[in-house]
Amino acid sequence: MSADPALERLLASINMHKHNLDGTxxxxxDGNRIIGSGSVPGFHLETDTAGDSxxxxxxxxxxxxxxxxxxxxxxxxxxxxIQKIDMTVDVEExxxxxxxxxxxxxNAVDVQHLMDARLKLGRNxxxxxxxxxxxxxxxxxxxxxxxxxxxxxxxxxxxEFELLKGRVGSVDMDYSATAEAHSxxxxxxxxxxxxxxxxxxxxxxxxxGEGATGVLVSHLAVRGDASAEIYTDLxxxxxxxxxxxxxxxxxxxxxxxxxxxxxSVNHPLAHVTHEAAIGxxxxxxxxxxxxxxxxxxxxxxLIIQGLLS
Amino acid sequence: MGILEFDKVSLELxxxxxxxxxxxxFWEGHVHAxxxxxxxxxxxxxxxxxxxxxxxxxxxxxxxxxxSLKGLTVNERARLGITLAWQEPARFEGLGVSAFIxxxxxxxxxxxxxxxxxLVGLSPERYRSRRVDKTLSGGERKRIxxxxxxxxxxxIVLMDxxxxxxxxxxxxxxxxVIDQLKExxxxxxxxxxxxxxxxxxxxxxxxxxxxLMDKGPTDRMxxxxxxxxxxxxxxxxxxxxxxxxxxxxxx
Numbered sequence: 387m388s389a390d391p392a393l394e395r396l397l398a399s400i401n402m403h404k405h406n407l408d409g410t411x412x413x414x415x416d417g418n419r420i421i422g423s424g425s426v427p428g429f430h431l432e433t434d435t436a437g438d439s440x441x442x443x444x445x446x447x448x449x450x451x452x453x454x455x456x457x458x459x460x461x462x463x464x465x466x467x468i469q470k471i472d473m474t475v476d477v478e479e480x481x482x483x484x485x486x487x488x489x490x491x492x493n494a495v496d497v498q499h500l501m502d503a504r505l506k507l508g509r510n511x512x513x514x515x516x517x518x519x520x521x522x523x524x525x526x527x528x529x530x531x532x533x534x535x536x537x538x539x540x541x542x543x544x545x546e547f548e549l550l551k552g553r554v555g556s557v558d559m560d561y562s563a564t565a566e567a568h569s570x571x572x573x574x575x576x577x578x579x580x581x582x583x584x585x586x587x588x589x590x591x592x593x594x595g596e597g598a599t600g601v602l603v604s605h606l607a608v609r610g611d612a613s614a615e616i617y618t619d620l621x622x623x624x625x626x627x628x629x630x631x632x633x634x635x636x637x638x639x640x641x642x643x644x645x646x647x648x649x650s651v652n653h654p655l656a657h658v659t660h661e662a663a664i665g666x667x668x669x670x671x672x673x674x675x676x677x678x679x680x681x682x683x684x685x686x687x688l689i690i691q692g693l694l695s
Numbered sequence: 696m697g698i699l700e701f702d703k704v705s706l707e708l709x710x711x712x713x714x715x716x717x718x719x720x721f722w723e724g725h726v727h728a729x730x731x732x733x734x735x736x737x738x739x740x741x742x743x744x745x746x747x748x749x750x751x752x753x754x755x756x757x758x759x760x761x762x763s764l765k766g767l768t769v770n771e772r773a774r775l776g777i778t779l780a781w782q783e784p785a786r787f788e789g790l791g792v793s794a795f796i797x798x799x800x801x802x803x804x805x806x807x808x809x810x811x812x813x814l815v816g817l818s819p820e821r822y823r824s825r826r827v828d829k830t831l832s833g834g835e836r837k838r839i840x841x842x843x844x845x846x847x848x849x850x851i852v853l854m855d856x857x858x859x860x861x862x863x864x865x866x867x868x869x870x871x872v873i874d875q876l877k878e879x880x881x882x883x884x885x886x887x888x889x890x891x892x893x894x895x896x897x898x899x900x901x902x903x904x905x906x907l908m909d910k911g912p913t914d915r916m917x918x919x920x921x922x923x924x925x926x927x928x929x930x931x932x933x934x935x936x937x938x939x940x941x942x943x944x945x946x
Contacts, residue, residue: 605788674784675798676773677747677772677778678843678844679799680770685770689787
């Protein structure tokens with residue numbers, strides 16, 4: 387059976403081909419239409435639609451550990467429309483899974499991508515999610531991801547959100563997590579905002595169990611008339627909890643950036659650190675590269691590439 | 696005539712005179728050292744040559760191959776063939792070693808980048824995919840900066856305290872690079888207060904409180920370096936001038 391033409395075009399927008407998905411679990415959604423999916427033993431994928439939403443249920447069976455990442459491709463090829471995805475992921479005890487997700491909106495003029503996710507990691511489960519956005523140059527897209535994450539004892543959770551290609555448009559991200567004993571939580575966002583792009587990131591984590599760790603990292607470049615606001619709230623509530631918040635934003639042109647970190651320690655044997663650097667490109671970095679012959683713009687680009695790499 | 700000349704260069708920073716009426720000649724293909732106590736103006740001299748921000752507005756003139764550097768930006772000076780290795784190299788979060796060392800020569804091949812890393816004693820396999828960030832020690836960053844200069848292949852290299860913060864093995868590699876650059880005909884200006892570094896030079900300038908106190912062959916300057924510099928407290932510069940006057944080197 388020949389593939390859905392929309393699937394071919396969606397995958398082409400992220401330089402992928404259908405045969406790359408053979409033998410792996412995968413899911414492709416164009417707008418609110420599921421155009422491809424595949425599962426493997428131990429990885430249970432259910433999809434449905436309800437109203438204007440796509441419902442996705444993922445269960446990774448206890449003890450199953452996948453070496454190959456699960457491929458997700460969510461996108462919208464038309465210039466206008468709304469994509470709503472309601473996603474539940476349950477990674478059971480001792481299971482391990484990683485996701486390679488592409489969100490592609492190559493033609494967006496007036497598009498909304500709304501993601502509402504609930505993620506539950508069982509005891510000693512492993513989960514990593516790399517999400518790369520590919521946007522149009524028009525800036526006509528609004529990305530609104532919401533995630534509620536819970537980590538059981540010993541679980542490891544890592545997520546990385548990358549939006550470097552094309553215009554951001556508007557991003558309004560809201561992630562919150564709770565972490566039980568000896569679990570590890572890592573969240574990283576790398577975003578390049580230009581022209582009149584708007585970025586708002588809210589990340590909150592409660593380290594509730596003994597020895598739980600959490601790292602919240604946001605690296606942004608804000609140029610043109612773009613603006614960014616980063617709200618982080620990290621609480622360490624039990625003995626041995628360790629947390630770190632790292633917010634770096636390079637601001638150029640008429641860009642504006644705010645970082646509002648809240649770090650809380652509610653146990654004398656817990657520890658949280660915070661670092662933030664917001665402003666123009668570091669003068670010493672700039673002059674070092676200029677002393678190799680790069681002009682100011684090229685040197686700035688290289689520094690930003692590094693920060694966002 | 697030197698490849699680089701100072702013609703009565705003076706510089707004030709925050710109302711303090713840091714360089715005072717300096718006239719110096721740096722000869723092409725030679726290794727020059729600029730020595731003197733802390734606060735003598737040695738690093739300022741290097742930064743002024745490079746035209747770094749805050750150091751570009753000086754009295755007098757700096758000539759490269761007979762042409763004034765006045766008004767040229769840092770990168771314009773770099774494109775003429777002048778570059779600087781910092782006493783404490785910058786950290787670049789996320790920037791890869793290969794991208795950094797190749798910055799001064801667009802299109803440099805992987806072989807060129809790897810060869811430069813080998814010259815500074817760093818294994819390309821181990822280092823080319825590293826980042827120039829806090830995961831590297833100060834000594835490693837110093838060697839990586841030197842690798843970037845090797846790839847750039849400039850005519851004049853200003854090296855500010857090339858041996859500070861590095862271990863003995865790294866110092867040997869840095870000295871070896873100085874020797875190789877000299878062999879290629881690169882003009883090197885070493886900013887130092889280390890006798891070991893001074894010994895790599897052919898010729899040296901002694902600065903104190905922004906004044907040129909003496910200049911001459913390294914052997915003779917080494918004699919001053921151990922004893923005569925130390926008593927200088929910056930308040931008695933005229934007395935020091937008298938002291939050197941007896942040695943036939945005062946300006």
